[in-house]
Amino acid sequence: MSRHLLPLRTSLSSFPRNLLLTPQNRGFKSSLPTLKHLGFIGLGQMGRPMALNLLNSLTSPTDTLTIYDVSADAVKGVISAASSLEGTTKGKGKLIPATSIEQVWDNADEIITMLPEPKHVLGVYEGFSKHAHSQGGKKYPPKLLLDSSTIDIPTCHTIATTLFPPSSGHVFLDAPVSGGVAAATKGSLTFMVGHPDPSESDSKNNSEIVARITTLLAPMGTTLHFCGAPTSGLASKLTNNYLLSISNIAVCEAMNLGLKLGLAPSVLTKVVNTSSGACWSSKVNNPLERISVESGGLGKGWEGGFKTGLMRKDLRLAREAAGKVGARLVLAERAGEVYRCVEEEVEGVGEKAEKEGTKGRDFSVVYRWLGGKE
Secondary structure, eight states: OOGGGSOEEEEGGGSOHHHHTOGGGTTOOTTSOSSOEEEEEOOSTTHHHHHHHHHTTOOSTTOEEEEEOSOHHHHHHHHHHHHHOOGGGSOSSEEEEOSSHHHHHHHOSEEEEOOSSHHHHHHHHHHHHHHHHHTTTOOOOOOEEEEOSOOOHHHHHHIIIIISOGGGSSEEEEOOEESHHHHHHHTOEEEEESSOOGGGOOOHHHHHHHHHHHHHHTTTEEEEEEOSSTTHHHHHHHHHHHHHHHHHHHHHHHHHHHHHTTOOHHHHHHHHHTSTTOOHHHHTSOGGGTSOGGGTSOOOOSSSSSBHHHHHHHHHHHHHHHHHHTOOOTTHHHHHHHHHHHHHTOSOOOHHHHHHOOTTSBGGGHHHHTTOOO
16 A cells, blocks of 8 residues: 555654654744643543643643633542642642633643533534634734544535635644543543645645644653544544444453353453453453452443543434445444433343433443343
């Protein structure tokens, strides 16, 4: 396969941190600010650890991270977590809780959004655009705007072409993530960015944008894919999460089958994860780790993680995207029905599913809905 058809896979950990965080080495124009003024909107289960890792990357007392969430408790949670950090894990920058998205816009040169639904993302960027235009002739430094939410491609396209086109002077890109809460906490996320492979352009402007993206994302991730044109990051994410939606159900079914056939959870897990059935759902998010210790699990329970409602949303978005391009997804309808039943707590066959429920839990709770041993 020709080189230009392959997306760039960049290991962010391969970049020396002092190189990444030194403005002189980013290829920026001298007119760009050398201090870091960052913004983060959306402090949910993914956004909170991402914002904390970003905060801890700030190297100067004059650097700032302005945060916002519609939930005051979410903001307070980040403030509390930041204040409890000590020693080498604590950054030197200042955390600023904002009272509006407009304050984030005014404070930050680089902003990341991580929000649940397309309507939330569109609302934020419409607010940004309206606020920017309301300032009359005020000139803002060129802002880098990265949306790490998982939304539909048309909404992203609208933001990129109507609200913040290249003529706006700002750069808006889709930059969804993979890895879940565990990777967000560890700072080991994979980012899929809707921007061309750097090797395919010699443009100085492109080099500056790539350097800026890489520097901003390095504290939160270890792998960066430049996927192509705008919205290609989302195309990659929806494709990946469609696969995840299917593999999660299959793993839950297989674990339930193995235990009912008399296999010990530890044996079954080792066999699968060293055989051809191994995947992220069996290795990282195995439902058998969530069942009780007495039943051979680790007792992690079903709280936290990637909630079933979000998996339903991603699957819906993937199906919508497939419909627009004529791609057949023969398992999508049934998978969607499974997640609907799990989230709405209907048609479950397990005693635990009936007594303790499945709604609002990690999507591996499909195992409980199937009647798996806990």
